[in-house]
Amino acid sequence: xxxxxxxxxxxxxxxxxxxxxxxxxxxxxxxxxxxxxxxxxxxxxxxxxxxxxxxxxxxxxxxxxxxxxxxxxxxxxxxxxxxxxxxxxxxxxxxxxxxxxxxxxxxxxxxxxxxxxxxxxxxxxxxxxxxxxxxxxxxxxxxxxxx
Numbered sequence: 001x002x003x004x005x006x007x008x009x010x011x012x013x014x015x016x017x018x019x020x021x022x023x024x025x026x027x028x029x030x031x032x033x034x035x036x037x038x039x040x041x042x043x044x045x046x047x048x049x050x051x052x053x054x055x056x057x058x059x060x061x062x063x064x065x066x067x068x069x070x071x072x073x074x075x076x077x078x079x080x081x082x083x084x085x086x087x088x089x090x091x092x093x094x095x096x097x098x099x100x101x102x103x104x105x106x107x108x109x110x111x112x113x114x115x116x117x118x119x120x121x122x123x124x125x126x127x128x129x130x131x132x133x134x135x136x137x138x139x140x141x142x143x144x145x146x147x
Contacts, residue, residue, distance in 0.1 A: 118126040 115126060118124075
């Protein structure tokens with residue numbers, strides 16, 4: 001007679017030690033042509049006890065929890081890397097903006113120095129002399145077009 005805490009299954013599953021049994025029922029292979037009932041040794045390979053099942057479930061639950069915690073740890077590490085890289089990117093953008101601002105400031109200072117030098121050398125603004133040169137160029141091009 002079967003104990004009340006035993007579970008009988010056909011095919012693979014968990015053995016009485018809580019280990020996974022992937023073998024098929026040997027009685028189905030060896031006595032498939034005979035009509036004799038299965039013997040006790042065949043039945044024990046397919047009998048699972050409640051402690052064995054609980055052990056297997058606890059093992060699987062612990063494995064699942066370990067994998068979940070490992071995933072959360074990996075996720076936290078990656079989030080830390082992302083934050084670090086975003087901070088580096090912001091720092092690089094700030095550096096770029098500062099350098100662009102300095103370049104514009106230096107270009108403006110160079111332009112003012114050139115105007116100052118031109119005033120000292122020629123006595124007038126280069127913008128007025130540039131306008132006169134541009135007018136002279138347009139007049140000659142217009143005269144050439146009319147010919």
